[in-house]
Amino acid sequence: MPPNPDTPRATVREVGLRDGLQSIATIVSTARKIEWLDAAHAAGLREVEVGSFVPVRLLPQLADTAEVLAHALTLPGLMPSVLVPNLKGAERAIACGAPWMIVPLSASHAHSLANLRKTPDEVVADVARMRAARDAAGSRTRIEGGVGTAFGCTIQGEVPEAEVLRLLQALIDAGADRVSLADTVGYADPAGVQRLFEKARALVGEHLAGAHFHDTRGLGLANCYAAWQTGVRRFDACLAGIGGCPHAPGASGNVTTEDLAFMLERMGAATGLNVPALLALRRRVEGWLAGETLHGTLWRAGLPRLAAA
Amino acid sequence: MPPNPDTPRATVREVGLRDGLQSIATIVSTARKIEWLDAAHAAGLREVEVGSFVPVRLLPQLADTAEVLAHALTLPGLMPSVLVPNLKGAERAIACGAPWMIVPLSASHAHSLANLRKTPDEVVADVARMRAARDAAGSRTRIEGGVGTAFGCTIQGEVPEAEVLRLLQALIDAGADRVSLADTVGYADPAGVQRLFEKARALVGEHLAGAHFHDTRGLGLANCYAAWQTGVRRFDACLAGIGGCPHAPGASGNVTTEDLAFMLERMGAATGLNVPALLALRRRVEGWLAGETLHGTLWRAGLPRLAAA
Structure with a gap:
């Protein structure tokens, strides 16, 4: 179906090489990641999170982030991003010329302490330091503050909307160029998504630049549609729904790229993506991840036939 | 989470015993169906499509519909329905005292001829005869006209919205008590769902009483949410997502009951359902359908933890 000119453009940001692979045991070689990235680019993906500048001992899977990023920067029209958990990571992203660095912040204090060993406000303070470092270096690397566990948390349970909203504003005040909301653990429902994104907008x-949903309990695409209804036009997703959920072995990971691309295109949105x-x-x-649990639904049935023979 | 008093009630109609089982090779005994129905009732389901009055040679799986219906009528508060493809089936539904009979109509002429061997307007004429038979018998069996392939068709491709709307009105004019829209083959997207349901409303x-979505390409719950946004409050679903798609072996069938129930409850809607x-x-x-491909997502991760310990 050709894009409907009345329907806005939509961007799918592929995060499989970071959020996907970081939970996958099979180590993927740098050459394979570059092959993957090239094919993603050829399929029309223009925003890709290519890795994370975290200590190698914590995530050996992502140890080659600088090399993958360097390759990504050679692909025409591609806007790569990297995750940075702290100032040291941000300095590497700046040094490598990453167009975007994504700083994860967990709105759940309990989750933040358990996963980042910092309070949310300490992450906000980090962002201010990253902004200062970026500006001092004369760098054009932009900062996205990604507010996770925005819809609930496996440790803390409910996360107050007011706290999520406070942290979004604090990130912008600290110098983030834009912010996004993430349902890190698959707790969001579409009514809650629509409510929180409307308030955030x-x-x-x-400044509200995107939505990051996991499909842990099957609501990933419903949540994307709910966010779309509030004006969100950038969605994170992983090819083959890789990534999983560390709190529920075998469970789905991020929204599946090909399913999301199909939904958006079928809605008439222009994504620039080639679903086949x-x-x-x-x-x-x-084939590359043989033995890993993959997800997604479209692959079983394939694309619908839309015109009579 | 307790239901939000500001959020409307929602009804999940379990169709696994009909739409689900009719595509399943494993023959399920009447005793097992009754056990299944009892457990569904105990879990809070109050509307169940229990079978179909079709010729036994066509669907041996559903040959015991009258017995299952008779049992369903003994369960407190349960509103069973049966599918009837023609006047003969309707006469059996009336004789058995079914509270509701659902008449399938395919908005795609090509699909209608291939599956029902009638044009859509011949089905409308059948509904008029069913209504006359129902009224002549002094029966209280009500008639739902279910307009299928409302969002596209595997044979014909696109199905014009105007034709779907014309057939909805024709069904009501012929005496249907209510109508519903079905995405029989998993072609619907949420934007199209919202558009067509708004026009239908x-x-x-x-008279617009419900939505029937298949999850063939992963959009089932997104489509439910889109329909919900237009005021739809009754959704068909199958436990374990059984049913499949005859046009795509291994593909998902109906929306999965437990996933849909979770979504609605998490949205704050009162469903009366016990998700655990x-x-x-x-x-x-x-266990009963060992070897069949089942679907759904919630079962892998389980319910979220919503309160701190």
């Missing part, structure tokens, strides 16, 4: 306007090429890449990923 | 008002009991019943269904 009212508070920070166009994504499905073909999925089959290659299946 | 504007045309037939409260549905998950427990799913495990029993897995």
Whole structure:
């Protein structure tokens, strides 16, 4: 179906090489990641989170982030991003010329302490230091503050909306160029998504740049649609739904790229994505990650036939 | 989470015993179906499509519909329905005292001829005859016209919205008590769902009684949420997502009951459903249908933890 000119453009940001692979035991070589990235680019993906500048001992899977990023920067029109958990990571992202660095912040204090060993406000203070370092270096690397556990937390349970909103504003005040909301553990429902994104949009306007949903309990695409209804136009997703959930072995990870691309295109949105090429890449990923649990639904049935023979 | 008093009630109609089982090769005994129905009732389901009055040679799996219906009528508060493809089936439904009979109509002419061997308007004429038979018998069996392939068709491709709307009105004019829209083959997207359900609501008002989505390409719950946004409060679903798609072996069938129940409850809607009991019943269904491909997502991760310990 050709894009409907009345429907806005949508961007799918592929995060499989970071959020996906970081939970996958099979170590993927740098050459394979570059092959993967090239195929993703060829399928039309123009925003890709390529890795994370974390200590190698914590995430050996992502030890080659600088090399993958360097390759990504050679691909025409591709806007790569990297995750940075602290100032040291941000300095590497700046040194490597990453267009975007994503700073994870957990709105759940309990989750923040358990996973980042910092309070949310300590992460906000980090962002201020990253902004100062970026500006001092004359760098053009931009900062996205990603507020996770925004819809609930496996440790703390409910996360107050007011706290999520406070942290979004604090990130912008500290110098983040934009912010996004993430349902890190698959607790969000579409009504809650629509409510929180509407409030966030009212508070920070166009600084609200994207949505990151996990499909842990099957609501990933419903949540994307709910966020879309509030004006969100950038969605994170992983090819073949890789990534899983560390709190529920075997459970789904991020929203599946090819399913999301199909939904958006079928809605008439222009994504620039070639869904058959994504499905073909999925089959290659299946081979590369043999033995890992993959997810997604479209691959079973394939694309619908839309015109009579 | 307790239901939000500001959020409307929602009804999940379990169709696993009809739409689910009719595509399943494993023959399920009447005793097992009754056990299944009892557990579904105990888990809070109050609307169940218990079978179909079709010729036994066509669907031996559903040959015991009258017995299952008779048992369903003994369960307190349960509103069973049966599918009837023609006047003969309707006469059996009336004779058995079914509270509701559902008449399938395919908005795709090509699909209608291939599956029902009638044009859509011949089905409308059947409904008029069923209504006359019902009224002549002094029966209280009500008629739901279910308009299928409302969002596209595997044979014909696109199905015009105007034709779907025309057929909804024609069904009501012929005497149907209410109508519903079905995405029989998993072609619907949430934007299209919202658009068509809004138009249908504007045309037939409260006669529009429900939505029937398949999860063939992963959009089932997103489509439910889109329909919910237009005021739909009754959704068909199958436990364990059974049913599959005859056009795509291994593909998902109907929306999964336990996933849908979780979504609605998490949105704050009162469904009357006990999600842990549905998950427990799913495990029993897995045992009964060993070897069949089941679907759904919630079962892997389980319910979220919503309060701190």
